[in-house]
Amino acid sequence: MSERRIISRDDAEHVARLAHLRFTEAEMTDCMEKLGSILEYMQELQKIDTTGVAPTTHVLPLTNVFRADEPGETLPRERALANAPAREGGSFKVPRII
């Protein structure tokens, strides 16, 4: 692995916070190294001269895949809630936010 730190400790902590993840010290070091090697690879890619190349917005050679505006089947509520860790009546139940 590179000696250079591509991702700073602050950035790594910020990303972890946005993803709602908590890491031990060892895990954090490990993550920074792995993230760093991904970013390093990106830096390699960025060296390529892309002058005159249209930006890629999607990898599939497809456009305009649509469905008609026709109602179809919905999930029975019991099945929709089957995997909910907590529920109350007909609803999912989640911790309060804010």
Added chain:
Amino acid sequence: MTEYLTTIGLEFHAELKTKTKIFCSCPTDAGGEPNTHVCPVCLGLPGVLPVLNRHAVELAVMAGLALNCQIAEYSKFDRKNYFYPDLPKGYQVTQYPMPICHDGYIDLPLADGAVRHVRINRIHLEEDAGKLVHSGEHIQDSHYSLPDYNRAAVPLIEIVTEPDITSAEEARNFGESLRLILLYAGVSDVRMEQGSLRCDVNISVRPADSAALGVKVEIKNLNSFRSVYRAIQYEEQRQRELLAGGGSVVQETRLWDEASGETRAMRSKEDAHDYRYFPEPDLVPVVIDAAWLAEIAEKLPELPAARQQRFESELGLSHYDAGQLVISPPLARFFDAVYTLFPEAKTVANWLLGDISRLLNESDAELDAVPLDASEFAYLLSEVKKGAINQASAKTVLEEMFRQGGKAAEIIAAHGFAQISDSGALQAQVEQVLIANAQPVADYRAGKKAALGFLVGQVMKQTRGQANPAMVRELLEKALESEN
């Protein structure tokens, strides 16, 4: 005292009028039991594949055309990442760098006759979030939330203006114009009180001698254009006072509190907006070629400005009357339907803005929800014009058709409202009155022309109001002059 200038930009979310959600075939109807209009796609279960609703694309393009936008030939979807339980997936599918419509405008007429050109930066397609029901009295003391995902992934368009608006009044007028345009275009129900149209305000204030814009504040929780107006007035004042007192405005999101008439800080911008947008890999790009665009443009109905113009310049209605009709699409449609059969614009407009509007107000109804039929109403107007029924009777017939529907001719017959316009029948009535009223007849012939009114009244009384008064007058005059 320092002069301050206010700069306002608006963001609207309008629910599109589709039968199904944007990426799955769940129904969009409101009012279902919680979590019954859901499926693996809109619940964000693993392994599902969203597929775009073609009609939602068409409606977004129609909105763009109606708002003078450029329509992107190529647009695509992105994921906006944030954790909030109203989003089952942990991201919202939206459009970020390549929206479906961009660079539009509304020309807003101002009170002084000038026009404010308000630019529209973009319109993009996205999915709505679910609804959170909180336990407890207030969100602050709730212990948990109950998400209902029936609304999750209902198609929305977000419309973002440039900061071209300078006052609460302009913001309200802009909102009302935009609402009417979307209503005419048929893309959304635009009911603010029901949340099918929502408006957020971005507002900043700066000293008049400063070129740089002030720090902007976003205001949310505005449930009517009246709230938009009040919230801007409040916020404008709050920011001016802060600046005048040597303080500074903090960039933040504030919530409008309708009851107290104040805005309150909700969250500061810095920690809220790190959405890490990236391209949505499960949805392919949308290409709108010239042929499809033309096909959509073809379906775009007449818009409010064009209808106002037509009512004034082609049909000769006053600016005010035309405006009163245009502001209510059902009224304007009814006007057109009646006018085709009874092409006297001023008469039709007078009835619509007079008696029919009064009846609508009394019953608190919209014209397309009452049984009154345009062709029956046109028939009634033509009977009035022919003199076959008088004005007062016509009002009674109108009221009955308004409340119960039915055919004008049958109602006229049932009430015996048919006006006697047969000159033979009237002549007999006139002669009887002349014989029975020797004194007024003599008075008239002696030069007291006012006696004619009394004699007309007698004929009307004798025919229980059904005689055609103009004909009675004419016949009486003829009789009185000839026998002189």
